[in-house]
Structures are given as structure tokens and as C-alpha cells.
Amino acid sequence: xxxxxxxxxxxxxxxxxxxxxxxxxxxxxxxxxxxxxxxxxxxxxxxxxxxxxxxxxxxxxxxxxxxxxxxxxxxxxxxxxxxxxxxxxxxxxxxxxxxxxxxxxxxxxxxxx
Amino acid sequence: xxxxxxxxxxxxxxxxxxxxxxxxxxxxxxxxxxxxxxxxxxxxxxxxxxxxxxxxxxxxxxxxxxxxxxxxxxxxxxxxxxxxxxxxxxxxxxxxxxxxxxxxxxxxxxxxx
Numbered sequence: 001x002x003x004x005x006x007x008x009x010x011x012x013x014x015x016x017x018x019x020x021x022x023x024x025x026x027x028x029x030x031x032x033x034x035x036x037x038x039x040x041x042x043x044x045x046x047x048x049x050x051x052x053x054x055x056x057x058x059x060x061x062x063x064x065x066x067x068x069x070x071x072x073x074x075x076x077x078x079x080x081x082x083x084x085x086x087x088x089x090x091x092x093x094x095x096x097x098x099x100x101x102x103x104x105x106x107x108x109x110x111x112x113x
Numbered sequence: 114x115x116x117x118x119x120x121x122x123x124x125x126x127x128x129x130x131x132x133x134x135x136x137x138x139x140x141x142x143x144x145x146x147x148x149x150x151x152x153x154x155x156x157x158x159x160x161x162x163x164x165x166x167x168x169x170x171x172x173x174x175x176x177x178x179x180x181x182x183x184x185x186x187x188x189x190x191x192x193x194x195x196x197x198x199x200x201x202x203x204x205x206x207x208x209x210x211x212x213x214x215x216x217x218x219x220x221x222x223x224x225x226x
Binding site: 006 | 117144146148153154155156157158161163169171172204206214215216217218219220
């Protein structure tokens with residue numbers, strides 16, 4: 001069973017617009033959430049995280065929102081740039097730790113120039 | 114400094130053969146993780162090493178899978194009697210302690226014919 005779900009396998013966004021990537025989870029023990037970005041032939045790289053004591057975390061163009069009651073988080077990228085084209089993975093872990101991450105299946109974001 | 118490296122980058126083997134996949138973590142990182150990504154799936158946790166503690170093997174899918182970490186550094190993931198369902202990208206990550214960002218290697222793409 002997929003405990004972390006990314007229901008959109010792909011997303012295309014015009015350059016300069018906002019990209020919104022969504023993630024849902026089912027395990028109520030998860031309390032730390034991360035987004036990773038992956039380019040082809042490379043390993044995922046950490047982008048931004050949020051713990052369940054917050055509902056928003058911002059880092060430059062990237063903002064992650066967490067809705068615990070809905071078990072939903074989203075990553076907003078604004079403005080979107082061509083270099084943002086990649087696969088984005090949502091991940092979660094329990095106990096405010098960073099171990100044994102459970103990943104979603106990823107969303108391929110394409111930024112159209 | 115060098116990132117996490119993995120070898121080989123690609124491995125094609127015949128069903129029933131054993132394979133060894135290698136991971137060189139970032140120097141000084143005490144935690145090391147193995148994940149795999151099968152086609153259409155998210156990254157799946159396999160095993161986790163932290164310092165000198167006994168590894169967390171809870172994600173290993175069968176007893177054909179084993180891993181060791183020699184001298185607290187290099188790790189080898191061994192798959193015995195490979196099956197076609199073992200075909201996946203195997204990713205290694207390391208971190209400085211449990212509660213810190215995981216840095217991923219580029220992965221080994223394993224194809225079992």
C-alpha cells in the first residue's frame with residue numbers, strides 16, 4: 001500500500017507562473033515531510049522540509065504547505081523557471097526524524113519557456 | 114568535496130545470478146541508507162546503518178537481500194539468486210547523523226534478464 005501518494009505523474013507550467021505539486025499521505029504517524037528534486041541520471045537532492053508543528057515553510061521561490069487534518073502537503077514554486085524541470089518526490093518520516101523515508105512516486109514537472 | 118558515489122552505474126545480469134552493488138558515502142557521514150525504485154514506484158526503503166549500531170533491515174524484501182558496511186564507510190548491497198522483479202534502480206544515501214539531510218548517489222540500474 002502506498003502510504004505517500006502523488007497522484008499527478010506529470011505537470012506542465014508556463015515559465016514565470018506558479019507550479020503547485022501535491023502530495024497526500026495516509027500514515028498518521030508521519031510528522032516530518034520533505035520534498036526532493038531529481039534530474040535524470042542523478043540521485044534526488046533535498047529541496048525543502050516541514051515538520052508537523054508548522055503549516056508553512058518558505059525558502060526563496062519554494063514554499064511547502066502542510067494540512068495535517070487533510071493529510072495533505074503541497075510544494076509551491078513561484079516564479080517557475082526552466083531549471084525547475086525535474087521529477088519531484090514527496091517523502092515522509094515518523095518521530096521528527098530523517099531516517100527511513102517513505103517516498104511518493106514522483107511528479108515530473110516541465111516548465112515551458 | 115565528493116558526493117555519494119555508486120558502482121556500477123548499470124548492471125545487467127541473468128536470473129539466478131548474484132550481484133553486488135557498491136556505495137561510497139560522503140566522508141564523515143555516519144548514517145547510510147539503501148533504497149530502490151522499481152518502475153512506476155516511489156523510492157522504497159531497504160536498509161539503514163547508523164554508526165556502530167545494528168542495521169535496520171526492516172525494508173529488505175526477502176532473505177536474498179543483504180548488506181554490509183565495512184569500517185563504517187563503504188557499503189555493499191548483495192542480491193542472491195536474482196529474480197526479474199529485482200530489476201530497479203538501487204539508490205544509496207548518506208547523512209551526518211540520523212536527523213540530517215540525506216545525500217543521494219546517482220544509483221545503480223539493475224536489469225535482471
